[in-house]
Structure formats: structure tokens, C-alpha cells
Amino acid sequence: MVFNKELLRGTLELIVLHLISIGDTYGYALTGRVSELSEGRIDLKEGTLYPILYRLENEGMVESFWATQERGVPRKYYRITEKGRGRLGELREEWSAFVECVAKILMCERQGDSTDGCANP
Amino acid sequence: MVFNKELLRGTLELIVLHLISIGDTYGYALTGRVSELSEGRIDLKEGTLYPILYRLENEGMVESFWATQERGVPRKYYRITEKGRGRLGELREEWSAFVECVAKILMCERQGDSTDGCANP
DNA sequence: CCATATACTTAGTGTTGCTAGGTATATGAT
DNA sequence: ATCATATACCTAGCAACACTAAGTATATGG
Numbered sequence: 662m663v664f665n666k667e668l669l670r671g672t673l674e675l676i677v678l679h680l681i682s683i684g685d686t687y688g689y690a691l692t693g694r695v696s697e698l699s700e701g702r703i704d705l706k707e708g709t710l711y712p713i714l715y716r717l718e719n720e721g722m723v724e725s726f727w728a729t730q731e732r733g734v735p736r737k738y739y740r741i742t743e744k745g746r747g748r749l750g751e752l753r754e755e756w757s758a759f760v761e762c763v764a765k766i767l768m769c770e771r772q773g774d775s776t777d778g779c780a781n782p
Numbered sequence: 783m784v785f786n787k788e789l790l791r792g793t794l795e796l797i798v799l800h801l802i803s804i805g806d807t808y809g810y811a812l813t814g815r816v817s818e819l820s821e822g823r824i825d826l827k828e829g830t831l832y833p834i835l836y837r838l839e840n841e842g843m844v845e846s847f848w849a850t851q852e853r854g855v856p857r858k859y860y861r862i863t864e865k866g867r868g869r870l871g872e873l874r875e876e877w878s879a880f881v882e883c884v885a886k887i888l889m890c891e892r893q894g895d896s897t898d899g900c901a902n903p
Numbered sequence: 904c905c906a907t908a909t910a911c912t913t914a915g916t917g918t919t920g921c922t923a924g925g926t927a928t929a930t931g932a933t
Numbered sequence: 934a935t936c937a938t939a940t941a942c943c944t945a946g947c948a949a950c951a952c953t954a955a956g957t958a959t960a961t962g963g
Contacts, residue, residue, distance in 0.1 A: 667792030772805040
């Protein structure tokens with residue numbers, strides 16, 4: 662059901678930064694949003710998410726501000742910075758290049774002779 | 783140039799098992815093959831690969847045998863087992879499901895209202 | 904004779920996701 | 934009134950695994 666947690670490494674930062682980029686949001690909402698969007702297959706734990714948010718903030722990729730509400734516990738909202746948008750673009754590119762790269766390797770169905778590109782003509 | 787190493791987590795086992803599945807091979811050859819196929823973007827280190835091979839063997843996914851040669855150092859070859867082929871299929875499926883899942887999340891361009899599937903119609 | 908390529912091995916390090924606890928406020932049920 | 938649950942944030946310590954950096958050994962070319 663849930664994906665092997667090792668797969669998440671390196672992609673959670675991308676996912677979190679993307680979700681913040683489409684609109685200011687806060688930690689607790691992100692855990693639910695990721696669960697929804699992944700149909701329960703990515704169970705982003707609080708103990709995982711909060712350290713990611715602090716890392717992103719320390720690196721200047723996001724800014725945070727507290728928002729008290731009419732009722733309920735105050736929320737700590739995060740907003741992406743310009744620097745963060747730059748990083749998001751890089752992470753997106755790296756991710757899609759990586760996915761293509763793995764796909765190419767998995768397509769390969771014969772031992773390499775160092776001259777083929779493994780296109781399996 | 784080279785991919786963030788965190789991205790490799792969880793996929794190296796799949797890649798290694800796949801490459802063994804298309805023909806018996808040995809550790810040192812695998813490092814070169816991965817470098818070729820990825821055009822240098824995945825630099826599979828020996829200190830990473832050998833532990834993966836031992837893990838796969840301990841779990842019964844591959845078998846190993848030493849092959850002495852006319853000249854040169856003996857090589858330890860690995861062959862995939864039936865169990866290993868089963869695991870390979872599972873890893874492939876999990877990987878492609880994960881890639882689709884991340885793609886879906888990254889496609890999402892508005893805050894969720896819990897009813898949309900983030901298809902952005 | 905020595906550098907380099909081939910080929911395997913392994914002890915220790917670092918990153919990062921998870922576990923499992925904690926604090927605090929609000930609401931609905933018993 | 935009390936207790937469970939949902940919301941909301943925080944953090945110390947654990948575990949998995951890719952990497953570093955070292956080692957052993959054989960063969961070859963300068």
C-alpha cells in the first residue's frame with residue numbers, strides 16, 4: 662500500500678516546496694494534502710515534515726509567519742521565496758531527468774557492448 | 783551533473799536486479815554499465831554496490847559463483863533467481879506507481895478542497 | 904619498477920525519514 | 934464535568950543505506 666520509505670528520499674523536499682508554491686500553507690495541512698493527493702500511498706509523518714520545513718526555512722527557500730485564528734490553535738504558515746522558486750525549478754528538472762534515466766536503464770534488455778545506447782532496435 | 787545521491791535510495795536495488803536479470807554479471811562490470819547507461823549521471827560506487835549484492839544474495843534474490851579466467855583476477859558472478867524475478871517485478875511496479883504519484887502531485891496547481899483530484903480541468 | 908586497470912571487501916560517516924513521545928487548544932460525546 | 938478525538942506544533946533518538954576511504958590481489962604497459 663504505502664511506498665517504500667527509501668523512495669521518498671530526495672523527493673519529499675520537492676513535493677513540499679511545490680505544494681507551498683501553489684499557495685501559503687501550514688504543516689498540519691500539508692500532511693493531509695499529501696495523503697489525499699497520493700491516495701494514501703505517501704504517508705508524510707509530522708516527524709518528517711517539520712524538519713523539512715525548518716531546513717527549507719534555514720536555507721531561505723521559504724518564510725514562515727504565525728496566524729492566529731478566531732478559534733483553534735495558531736498555525737505557522739509557510740510562503741515560498743524567490744530563491745525557493747529557483748530551487749523548485751532545479752529540483753523539478755533533476756527529478757524528471759532522473760526518472761527518464763532510470764526508465765532508460767530499465768528498458769535495456771541486453772548486455773551492453775559499450776557501443777549501443779540500449780535502444781534495443 | 784551527477785544526481786543527488788538521495789534520489790538513488792530505493793532505486794539502486796531495482797537497477798542492479800534488473801541488470802543482473804538480463805544476463806549473469808559481476809560487480810565491477812555493473813559499476814561501468816550503470817555509468818554508461820546513465821551517461822555518467824549515476825556513479826554507482828563499489829562501496830555502495832557490493833553491500834547491495836550481498837543483501838540481494840542473503841535474501842535469495844541472486845546466487846553467486848566465482849569464475850576464474852585465462853588471465854586476470856577471478857570474478858564473482860551473480861545470477862538472478864526465480865524469487866529475484868518476482869521481486870524485480872514488484873520493484874518495477876512500485877517504482878512506476880511512485881513516479882506516477884509524484885507526477886500527479888507536481889501537476890497540481892491549486893490548493894485542494896478535498897473534492898478535486900487535482901486534475902486541473 | 905611503478906603506475907594503472909581490473910576486481911573484490913569492509914569499517915566508519917552522514918543524511919534523512921520514522922518512531923514515539925511531548926505540549927496545547929477546541930469540540931462532541933458520555 | 935470528564936474524556937476521547939481532532940487540530941497543530943515540536944523534538945530526541947533510531948534505522949536504513951549511499952558514500953568515503955581504506956585495504957588486498959593480479960595483470961599490463963611504460
